Amino acid sequence: MRVFTTISLGLLLTSSVMAQDFPEFKVQQSQTSKHMNILAADEMMGRKPGTPGNLMAARYIAEQFRALGLKPANGDSYYQPVPLETTIPPSVGVISTTEGTAKIGTDFVLMQGGAIKGEYEVVHLPYAWVDKEKGYDDFKGVDVKGKVIITSVGVPGEEAPNQLFASVDDKQKIAKEKGAVAIIEVFNSPRPWTMIQRFFGRPSTKLKTSGGAQGEVPHLWISSTAAKILVANKISKVNLEVGARQSKDIATYNVAGILEGSDPKLKSEYLILSAHYDHVGYGAAAGQVTPQDTIFNGARDNAFGTVAVLTAAESFTKVKPKRSIIFVAYTAEEMGLLGSRYYAENPLVPLEKTVFNMNCDGAGYNDVSRITIIGLDRTGVKEEFQKATKAFGLTAMDDPAPEQNLFDRSDNVSLAAKGIPAPTYSPGFTAFDAEINKFYHQAADNPDNIDHSYLLKYAQSYTYAARLIANRAQAPAWIAGDKYEAAYKKLYGK
Template sequence: MNNKALTALTLGLLVAGSASAQKLQDLPEYSIPQSQTTKHMNILAADEMLGRKPGEQGNLMAGRYIAEQFRALGLKPANGSYFQKVPLETVIPPREGTITTTEGSAKIGTDFVLMQGSGLEGSFETVHLPYAWIDKDKGYDDYKGVDVKGKVIITSVGVPDSEAPNQLFASIEDKQKLAKERGAVAIIEVFNSPRPWNMVVRYFGRPSTKMKTAASSGEEITHLWISSTSAKILVANKISKVNLEIGARKVKDVLTYNVAAVLEGSDPQLKDEYLILSAHYDHVGHGAAAGNVSAGDTVFNGARDNAFGTVAVLTAAEAFTKVKPKRSILFIAYTAEEMGLLGSRYYAEHPLVPLNKTVFNMNCDGAGYNDMTKITIIGLDRTGVKEEFDTATRAFGLTAMDDPAPEQNLFDRSDNVSLAAKGIPAPTYSPGFNAFDAEINTYYHQAADNPDNIDHSYLLKYAQSYTYAARLIANRAQAPAWISGDKYEQAYNKLFAK
């Protein structure tokens, strides 16, 4: 190639690059000032919000603030209201309770815990079953030929052929239902899992908040977990009678809401598909019950976790109302993430837009940051949009990196997993971190996590790059999909009938 041709080509590339850059700079996410993201942060993570714990006034105030931002932007309520009530309840376990047999006795709060049901007193016959489980597909039935009416079932936690920790908990309601249908008065599961028993006691032996279900009516039978050590008083010689003196638990409703709004897309065909842009806005509250308070500071403001992500969703909402993307967007701020992903779990079962029309969820969450040159994307390579993430982060001088701690299973520990389990591609967009080091732990779930010690210029870049990535994905000709072999690919194929 001669010099004249080379010069012309170079000039052409420069002109094309300049035009592309100019077009990019014209996007509204570039014009949102730092003062705007700082304002959102200072309000959401203010002391007046009292740590935004569900069931407390600060959580309701934060939810109202988010809804007012949606309303001011002209976004439509998702279902006649910006608020989706999430029915939760706080359960306060009884302080008194014993299990007594001829082999000895066990005490509630140390030897056993009440998982479901109310108090129960009396002497009962027992029946011993391997798992108190039925699996019709596998031809498995512990109840076949066994009369459990009026008796206490003694069994093992979990289900046959599964050691997964989540299965121990997932089977509780089903076991409860099976036992109740057959007339049992109680079920006692022996906790023979290798997981530490003291963790079970710490979690279930204190007040806890959970989803309120049909089984929460107080009519469920008494359901206990007992440690494998203490269970000797039950399983030795297959004890045939047991005396129960279990006090009643107290149940209190928790008032809290997901906050959601919809923006219709600009493309006549693609607007029938939705992206969900999400972040949880709750945190752990205030006072000693929330954690280790420091002198003069008792409010756990949750600036990093997760006012950071909520600000990004609000920034995207503002930018997209100025220049609409092709696909429609559901903006949603989840409640009760800190209580076990309860807000997103409720949404996944009660969606405001059809799940089979929801092609992507870009969730915002994180424990904090220790590298302000990066954005950490949990699931960067799993949903086929790495190019969009790379482009969006580079535009703001940042680098997209994948999960630095895969052993922590972070993908399945935030609100994204509630929709991922339904089949929807759903990574989490997190502030940049290379490891869970001292810098992260200084602020993670600590009273020190305040707006005045975050980097507000980095917050702006985080929110802008999140918005730009969402725009690129919303404008794709082809909807994202799980990469081949991903553990959620089968659910995706089922949801979208692939």
């Protein structure tokens, strides 16, 4: 028994020494602090897409990748252009029926599409949705040509906020293919209508479609209160008068570099290590300001995560992991996960070769002894997360606020929805308390008030966890029954 214990202790010590030989164990605080102080500097002006500060931050990240010798992920470039457009909603808009009138801005918003004017027959459908795999088709036996579709927001069986918005493009496309002239969705979600008014009733930014608004079917959302003028058994026609939106293009980029793995076989599989580098900008339009500070530096959200990805890139170029790595800094997360959504539809490496995404994001921290991993138990790599955090004196904990649906509110969900196992590695928080709210999307979120020693441990543990996962014999997978398991099986042909 004594011999077994001695041998075990020797193996444990050997393992510990080998682990601490990895470069991430030797990272200096001066290095992580340098990245933080540059990315969240006042000169970056809040890194909002469409501003010089956002482009400067992208350039800084790209030059770090270049200096480390990473291969450009987009041909000969580290930049993946993400086509965005800012639209200004029309000032004129009315929906009229025999039951009353609804006004744009107050009662309804134009989500997408161009102007429309005229009186049209209406067709009421449950969701105006088609899902061939599930055998669901609201249009079966229904003629909508030349008519206005009135339906419910979202898709059947999905209530997550991101699904309400994610379905807009598809529903508009289906309506156009079926010959409808417009689609009106009744916003019967439990979420407040005022949120929709604020976001879509003012200038907003989204991914630019190839065809633009001209020729696209007008897609409207109307509040459940105002929708009483559209009751199915009382109206047969609707009069629409909705003006056109104005728009302008925005130049912004995802930044991505590739490191080939060391294992002859496993290097054909890729991990994506990601974080968004954008933030909300500066001035009163970005949020509450003070005479002393009008810049939203975004140190915690999300220079923190970007520093972790840069730390991993430097460590991995010194000692390669077995699998290949795509390092991606996303833009436009704060505008609705737009950078990651674009990447998921336009991947720089085929998605079926991408076996895992370890995303970095968070609202801040209130416990520097922990790392919060959103999805800790969902992808079969809990052991690796626990080992990596413990190595730096930290504890891995799961989502403390599952009711917030945080998993589906960060960039990881763009790839998770495609089937790729994709948790989010967040700074430690135990609740959305005053400490979190003090800095979240506030001008006070500056590099000079973060815990730089904790930033170092966060970046080191993230890097070590990524290494352990990249070196696994088997690629990660969603646990049985996970809501993304079906997409996983489809993507990988399981």
